[in-house]
Amino acid sequence: xxxxxxxxxxxxxxxxxxxxxxxxxxxxxxxxxxxxxxxxxxxxxxxxxxxxxxxxxxxxxxxxxxxxxxxxxxxxxxxxxxxxxxxxxxxxxxxxxxxxxxxxxxxxxxxxxxxxxxxxxxxxxxxxxxxxxxxxxxxxxxxxxxxxxxxxxxxxxxxxxxxxxxxxxxxxxxxxxxxxxxxxxxxxxxxxxxxxxxxxxxxxxxxxxxxxxxxxxxxxxxxxxxxxxxxxxxxxxxxxxxxxxxxxxxxxxxxxxxxxxxxxxxxxxxxxxxxxxxxxxxxxxxxxxxxxxxxxxxxxxxxxxxxxxxxxxxxxxxxxxxxxxxxxxxxxxxxxxxxxxxxxxxxxxxxxxxxxxxxxxxxxxxxxxxxxxxxxxxxxxxxxxxxxxxxxxxxxxxxxxxxxxxxxxxxxxxxxxxxxxxxxxxxxxxxxxxxxxxxxxxxxxxxxxxxxxxxxx
Numbered sequence: 001x002x003x004x005x006x007x008x009x010x011x012x013x014x015x016x017x018x019x020x021x022x023x024x025x026x027x028x029x030x031x032x033x034x035x036x037x038x039x040x041x042x043x044x045x046x047x048x049x050x051x052x053x054x055x056x057x058x059x060x061x062x063x064x065x066x067x068x069x070x071x072x073x074x075x076x077x078x079x080x081x082x083x084x085x086x087x088x089x090x091x092x093x094x095x096x097x098x099x100x101x102x103x104x105x106x107x108x109x110x111x112x113x114x115x116x117x118x119x120x121x122x123x124x125x126x127x128x129x130x131x132x133x134x135x136x137x138x139x140x141x142x143x144x145x146x147x148x149x150x151x152x153x154x155x156x157x158x159x160x161x162x163x164x165x166x167x168x169x170x171x172x173x174x175x176x177x178x179x180x181x182x183x184x185x186x187x188x189x190x191x192x193x194x195x196x197x198x199x200x201x202x203x204x205x206x207x208x209x210x211x212x213x214x215x216x217x218x219x220x221x222x223x224x225x226x227x228x229x230x231x232x233x234x235x236x237x238x239x240x241x242x243x244x245x246x247x248x249x250x251x252x253x254x255x256x257x258x259x260x261x262x263x264x265x266x267x268x269x270x271x272x273x274x275x276x277x278x279x280x281x282x283x284x285x286x287x288x289x290x291x292x293x294x295x296x297x298x299x300x301x302x303x304x305x306x307x308x309x310x311x312x313x314x315x316x317x318x319x320x321x322x323x324x325x326x327x328x329x330x331x332x333x334x335x336x337x338x339x340x341x342x343x344x345x346x347x348x349x350x351x352x353x354x355x356x357x358x359x360x361x362x363x364x365x366x367x368x369x370x371x372x373x374x375x376x377x378x379x380x381x382x383x384x385x386x387x388x389x390x391x392x393x394x395x396x397x398x399x400x401x402x403x404x405x406x407x408x409x410x411x412x413x414x415x416x417x418x419x420x421x422x423x424x425x426x427x428x429x430x431x432x433x434x435x436x437x438x439x440x441x442x443x444x445x446x447x448x449x450x451x452x453x454x455x456x457x
Contacts, residue, residue: 004320007313008410011058018044018375025372032452033437035367035377044375045416047405050343051216052098052256052263054409056301060260063304067297072288076296076303083303087238087310088245090268092275094282095292095299099216099254100125102267105285106212106252109277110177111135116170119179119214120158121145121186124385126179126214126252128445138166139399142196145187146399148337148348153228154193155339156184156221158200172207181214182221182244186381188402189217189341191224194232194243201247210249210271216257218244219309220342223319226312237310250274257343260305260409264298318342321407321417328421334428337402344406347424349382353434358383358397360436364453366403366427369434374423379404384439385448 019027019042031037040046046053056064068074081093096102103126111117113134122130122137130137140162145155158180167175180200183191204211222240225232232240245251250269255261267282269275279289286293294302308314319342326340335351353362363380370376379385382401390396405420427434435455442451 043377048377050406063300064297069296076299077290079303080299091270094267096265097293099265102252103129156190156192157196177210183217183342188337188346213248213251215251215253219258223315255302258309259302261302347403350401356436363401364437365434
């Protein structure tokens, strides 16, 4: 098989610097051992997130110059709306400045304290927006999704039987909508099959419960469906995406992922009553409904990016990049979530650091070790980000403790990944020296962004 090459050539470069090990240790200490608080210029390879960190195409840069900055009803808005309706066929389209704004409007208008929202897995801001209004974010990932070493094509699926049990236990009146996240970021970037989306829709429809899709990585999910569900092998990624959205009553999206943009998002729905409530809060929080907190140039960029993300050759290249790192880790015996996800490789930090208990936050230990060793910034997806407290106030670990190496789109080349492999290898060989961490400060919501850590002696 021939090497899968990047389906683009580089037209502009940006310098990166690897500061010394001593400087990295000092920088991490000043950041209270939380890599979110580091300066970006002190990170050589920045894999903290794939959200808004990608490189735009020549076509996107050209579109940016066409931005119509009219306050209401701009040409750029019409392109944005038309593109989203082509992909989703959903009636009402509301731009937002990013995905969490769409989640906030959805939660503020549709949820009440005590409501229950089932999902395959809620990601951090989705969960926080639901819990902020006093509702319950419930994860119903399939059993395969909790086995990090299992090779299965659709480990992001929702457990349909658990969904039925959830509805029976809580009642339809307590479930204003159900959600499904494509791809399943929390569970290792794992895809959701079309068969599972259909099954989830059928259960919810039987109980007259709307389905909301968290569509941040819809194009990557469409690629996995194309590759792994035989009935879709002759379909384009656009056609697959159109069917996915055909089962949705509404959707939220951060266009900083599969919109290939540096900012932006949207909230869409078919229900006229929902749309009226969304519009009213959008005007209050984001701006007029035809710009929603975005400049006209941003709307132009997203309209182009949404289509570029559905390009099959682009998705082949992106998946080959993720697979390349996974294959190298496999040869070294480094534990990671298998198979590799769509946008990232997820290291299994519990298996990587078995000498640390979950509440010693092995993910934080591994994240900080990667930074000290090579200036690589990653992120913990585990008991810091997703931990809970029981009825007595005791902290309960998350089901998994992972470290995500999220790949910005069209940014790094193979030599960057070869360097990353060398850094992971060095950390792996010295893993028994990595300490646990304790939290010395934390806010009430989304603590992982700003909390402070201290290494344990």
